[in-house]
Amino acid sequence: MFKKIRFTGMAVAILSTVLLAACGTSKAPSGSSAPAAATPPAGGTAKPTAKLVMATNATFPPFEFVDTSSGAKQFSGLDIDIIKQIAKNLGFEFTITDMPFASVVGSLKDGRADFAISGMSPTEERKKNVDFSIDYFKPRNAIVYLKGANYKTMNDLEGKKIIVPFGTTYEKDAKTIKGANVVAIDGSTAVIQEVKSKRGDAAMIDGSEAHEFLKKNPELEMSLLPPTEDSFAIAFPKGSKWVEPFNNELKKMQENGQMKELVKKWLGDQFAQ
Incomplete structure (x- = not known):
């Protein structure tokens, strides 16, 4: 996949x-x-x-x-x-x-x-x-967060609680961030719900997926990360x-x-x- x-x-x-x-x-x-x-x-x-x-x-x-x-x-x-x-x-x-x-x-x-x-x-x-x-x-990865948090880069997530889909490359990437508390759960929908409920500071998911989530969740924003390989x-x-x-x-x-x-x-x- x-x-x-x-x-x-x-x-x-x-x-x-x-x-x-x-x-x-x-x-x-x-x-x-x-x-x-x-x-x-x-x-x-x-x-x-x-x-x-x-x-x-x-x-x-x-x-x-x-x-x-x-x-x-x-x-x-x-x-x-x-x-x-x-x-x-x-x-x-x-x-x-x-x-x-x-x-x-x-x-x-x-x-x-x-x-x-x-x-x-x-x-x-x-x-x-x-x-x-x-x-x-x-494709590009994205950071998703509540409006106003303004997390533009992975460095902005240092020391933050980051929610990611379990068993993905995002989990691996998030664990490289200094001081981050990385929580992996099953599925992007659940990941986004954690951020909306303020049980996490931000999520890391696929950018195109994030774009679709933002259409239905106006309280959220996203920042695209540089293109991957x-x-x-x-x-x-x-x-x-x-x-x-x-x-x-x-x-x-x-x-x-x-x-x-x-x-x-x-x-x-x-x-x-």
């Missing part, structure tokens, strides 16, 4: 078709047999050339989640918007298969999916089983010909500002720097 702390719960498989262009006539087979011809022609928009299957675990807002606000189940989030843009440019249609995070890599290996995007870090262990695109996002990338079956076309589109989005705007849309100005 990404960053060693991705809490997913049990997700029931949901299959939802997302049509992004006019109806295509050919279907791309899974894995390495997917045609590279899906790359759009220079100066124009490609017509649909394939129908792909995307694997994800839609329990990680704001990257991917199931939105029922319209009365129907729809997949939404930053990762979904990124794929919609790539699909539009490359000219393919795709369906989304929602599954437990632990099953995502396996779905690529056994041909059930053509690519996966799910807040996934390209670890060395995963690279043994799947191929990855270039990085498209650098972690990153998110799109995964593919070994040898997939879709890696290069996806990489080309990701590079374009990074260069023309589209990626920055999507990050800003879902995570705010702090993450778009």
Whole structure:
């Protein structure tokens, strides 16, 4: 799981078709047999050339989640918007298969999916089983605290009581802070409740998670810490010909500002720097 702390719960498989262009006539087979011809022609928009299957675990807002606000189940989030843009440019249609995070890599290996995007870090262990695109996002850790506390850096937490999710990298990082009383409990929701109840001075959790908590808890603030070595990338079956076309589109989005705007849309100005 990404960053060693991705809490997913049990997700029931949901299959939802997302049509992004006019109806295509050919279907791309899974894995390495997917045609590279899906790359759009220079100066124009490609017509649909394939129908792909995307694997994800839609329990990680704001990257991917199931939105029922319209009365129907729809997949939404930053990762979904990124794929919609790539699909539009490359000219393919795709369906989304929602599954437990632990099953995502396996779905690529056994041909059930053509690519996966799910807040996934390209670890060395995963690279043994799947191929990855270039990085498209650098996650950041955050300090969460009651308004007015103004904890901007880890040094500001010296001698403070810090609440962290049990068994995570945050627990390890917090224990390096001089004089800190580090308390590890199960789950980010419980961690945030401890801070709200003033049973802890601050929490250390994933920045994107913190962003979502702040939407529902206006009494809280957060400070983002410098980027870590972690990153998110799109995964593919070994040898997939879709890696290069996806990489080309990701590079374009990074260069023309589209990626920055999507990050800003879902995570705010702090993450778009």
